[in-house]
Amino acid sequence: xxxxxxxxxxxxxxxxxxxxxxxxxxxxxxxxxxxxxxxxxxxxxxxxxxxxxxxxxxxxxxxxxxxxxxxxxxxxxxxxxxxxxxxxxxxxxxxxxxxxxxxxxxxxxxxxxxxxxxxxxxxxxxxxxxxxxxxxxxxxxxxxxxxxxxxxxxxxxxxxxxxxxxxxxxxxxxxxxxxxxxxxxxxxxxxxxxxxxxxxxxxxxxxxxxxxxxxxxxxxxxxxxxxxxxxxxxxxxxxxxxxxxxxxxxxxxxxxxxxxxxxxxxxxxxxxxxxxxxxxxxxxxxxxxxxxx
Amino acid sequence: xxxxxxxxxxxxxxxxxxxxxxxxxxxxxxxxxxxxxxxxxxxxxxxxxxxxxxxxxxxxxxxxxxxxxxxxxxxxxxxxxxxxxxxxxxxxxxxxxxxxxxxxxxxxxxxxxxxxxxxxxxxxxxxxxxxxxxxxxxxxxxxxxxxxxxxxxxxxxxxxxxxxxxxxxxxxxxxxxxxxxxxxxxxxxxxxxxxxxxxxxxxxxxxxxxxxxxxxxxxxxxxxxxxxxxxxxxxxxxxxxxxxxxxxxxxxxxxxxxxxxxxxxxxxxxxxxxxxxxxxxxxxxxxxxxxxxxxxxxxxxxxxxxxxxxxxxxxxxxxxxxxxxxx
Numbered sequence: 365x366x367x368x369x370x371x372x373x374x375x376x377x378x379x380x381x382x383x384x385x386x387x388x389x390x391x392x393x394x395x396x397x398x399x400x401x402x403x404x405x406x407x408x409x410x411x412x413x414x415x416x417x418x419x420x421x422x423x424x425x426x427x428x429x430x431x432x433x434x435x436x437x438x439x440x441x442x443x444x445x446x447x448x449x450x451x452x453x454x455x456x457x458x459x460x461x462x463x464x465x466x467x468x469x470x471x472x473x474x475x476x477x478x479x480x481x482x483x484x485x486x487x488x489x490x491x492x493x494x495x496x497x498x499x500x501x502x503x504x505x506x507x508x509x510x511x512x513x514x515x516x517x518x519x520x521x522x523x524x525x526x527x528x529x530x531x532x533x534x535x536x537x538x539x540x541x542x543x544x545x546x547x548x549x550x551x552x553x554x555x556x557x558x559x560x561x562x563x564x565x566x567x568x569x570x571x572x573x574x575x576x577x578x579x580x581x582x583x584x585x586x587x588x589x590x591x592x593x594x595x596x597x598x599x600x601x602x603x604x605x606x607x608x609x610x611x612x613x614x615x616x617x618x619x620x621x622x623x624x625x626x627x628x629x630x631x632x633x634x635x636x637x638x639x640x641x642x643x644x645x646x647x648x649x650x651x652x653x654x655x656x657x
Numbered sequence: 658x659x660x661x662x663x664x665x666x667x668x669x670x671x672x673x674x675x676x677x678x679x680x681x682x683x684x685x686x687x688x689x690x691x692x693x694x695x696x697x698x699x700x701x702x703x704x705x706x707x708x709x710x711x712x713x714x715x716x717x718x719x720x721x722x723x724x725x726x727x728x729x730x731x732x733x734x735x736x737x738x739x740x741x742x743x744x745x746x747x748x749x750x751x752x753x754x755x756x757x758x759x760x761x762x763x764x765x766x767x768x769x770x771x772x773x774x775x776x777x778x779x780x781x782x783x784x785x786x787x788x789x790x791x792x793x794x795x796x797x798x799x800x801x802x803x804x805x806x807x808x809x810x811x812x813x814x815x816x817x818x819x820x821x822x823x824x825x826x827x828x829x830x831x832x833x834x835x836x837x838x839x840x841x842x843x844x845x846x847x848x849x850x851x852x853x854x855x856x857x858x859x860x861x862x863x864x865x866x867x868x869x870x871x872x873x874x875x876x877x878x879x880x881x882x883x884x885x886x887x888x889x890x891x892x893x894x895x896x897x898x899x900x901x902x903x904x905x906x907x908x909x910x911x912x913x914x915x916x917x918x919x920x921x922x923x924x925x926x927x928x929x930x931x932x933x934x935x936x937x938x939x940x941x942x943x944x945x946x947x948x949x950x951x952x953x954x955x956x957x958x959x960x961x962x963x964x965x966x967x968x969x970x971x972x973x974x975x976x977x978x979x980x981x982x983x984x
Contacts, residue, residue, distance in 0.1 A: 554739030
């Protein structure tokens with residue numbers, strides 16, 4: 365017993381904690397990280413705005429006088445306005461089921477929720493072509509009934525929903541698991557209906573986590589390119605979202621307009637980032653895994 | 658896991674479900690509340706069958722071990738929750754709710770704390786709020802699941818005395834679950850001892866202590882020593898010497914005798930039933946406690962009041978003044 369406490373076993377303290385590096389190593393590592401971030405993240409962001417304003421404010425604003433630009437913005441907002449609420453409902457239902465109940469196939473459901481993260485967006489789009497395209501599984505049935513899914517709003521919404529659906533569920537599942545069911549049970553014993561308990565107990569407990577995930581879900585929904593590109597058909601003024609519109613302008617060598625419209629997405633990203641940081645800083649304890657800055 | 662059992666709780670009674678962890682006491686409580694469903698069997702409140710009723714319709718008050726207060730609501734809103742959750746027609750007027758919350762805050766001695774949040778309260782205060790919240794709906798029965806389990810020793814003691822006071826004042830039928838013998842014996846009108854899903858014994862604290870129904874109850878209610886003995890002619894003999902313990906009717910031959918530390922007394926070897934050497938001797942809460950090791954290496958605890966201190970290694974004899982034999 366006594367040997368354990370003999371001086372020979374006391375860790376040497378003058379060199380600091382064993383896991384810490386020397387000052388030089390630290391400076392180099394931080395330097396590499398900062399340089400990398402500047403080169404690959406900050407610089408391109410600046411480049412977007414520099415390009416957008418390279419011919420002055422007038423040329424920048426011209427990009428938005430274009431009716432096709434407006435229809436792209438409208439379509440993007442419409443898609444996000446459908447896809448995000450849908451995924452909020454789905455995410456709430458899935459995380460509620462997974463966190464509060466035990467059932468067979470639970471781990472399979474969790475795996476399925478992660479699927480969109482592991483599948484290439486192009487494949488996500490192609491799935492819908494295979495299902496709803498004219499050669500697809502339901503293609504002829506849809507044509508016979510005059511229902512247009514591909515190259516129209518429904519297809520774009522479907523692809524966006526698919527790509528963004530892990531965001532809400534992934535945030536809420538650990539959060540709800542951490543909070544357990546005791547508060548809900550307390551509410552039920554006090555006579556609250558299930559819905560009342562959900563509204564007054566569950567929802568307030570997850571509100572910041574939910575807002576956090578909605579922000580990320582929305583940013584992705586508006587910025588999604590690959591999956592949407594496959595199902596959209598690129599019909600100008602009709603099925604082009606903002607990212608697709610940017611691509612078209614760029615391919616036409618209309619750089620100022622391309623970057624001007626792209627700057628919208630960049631601003632969206634910056635706003636999302638700021639709000640996300642505020643949430644992480646202010647409500648760290650109420651987000652999954654107690655994220656902090 | 659529960660086996661078939663029947664427990665009759667009387668109106669206005671404070672009954673403790675006592676058992677080691679895994680004995681099924683919490684499961685039983687949750688089944689009574691309607692939070693878990695039994696595979697079979699019935700739950701009756703008075704003459705009403707509550708088996709098919711949803712948890713909301715049972716009108717029980719449930720207090721959880723870890724309080725389960727609503728974090729985002731003030732203390733007053735927590736207490737008022739059950740009243741506010743009622744359908745409009747059954748809901749008391751705002752002023753009435755406020756009055757009732759005020760009364761309950763007085764009852765739990767937290768007047769003036771209504772605007773605070775659970776995170777600003779100590780553990781003991783939180784559990785008092787949880788109790789007030791459960792009482793606010795005027796439940797038919799109050800169910801407490803290890804209510805003091807998460808609190809430190811001093812707060813536990815204060816709170817259990819206080820709970821007994823509240824019970825005496827309100828006459829609220831109360832069932833509480835605990836694994837702490839002292840808590841159950843101090844607090845309850847009657848104790849129900851559970852072990853591995855079986856109801857071992859129900860009785861007043863005196864009954865279960867004086868006449869434990871089984872070795873399990875005996876062992877769970879406190880320290881005891883198991884002694885090899887012989888039942889003969891209605892008496893229990895240890896090493897050929899008669900003890901004051903009566904053998905159960907019809908029992909003859911080798912039996913196990915269970916003896917509490919205070920039923921053992923230091924004695925001269927010629928009058929002793931057991932012998933050994935003193936291992937340690939110390940004073941605890943006014944009693945002298947002596948630990949004796951016998952020839953087989955077993956530790957026998959003796960509680961004696963004579964205050965004589967023995968050095969370790971001193972040979973002693975032990976006399977058995979009481980004990981229990983189970984058929």
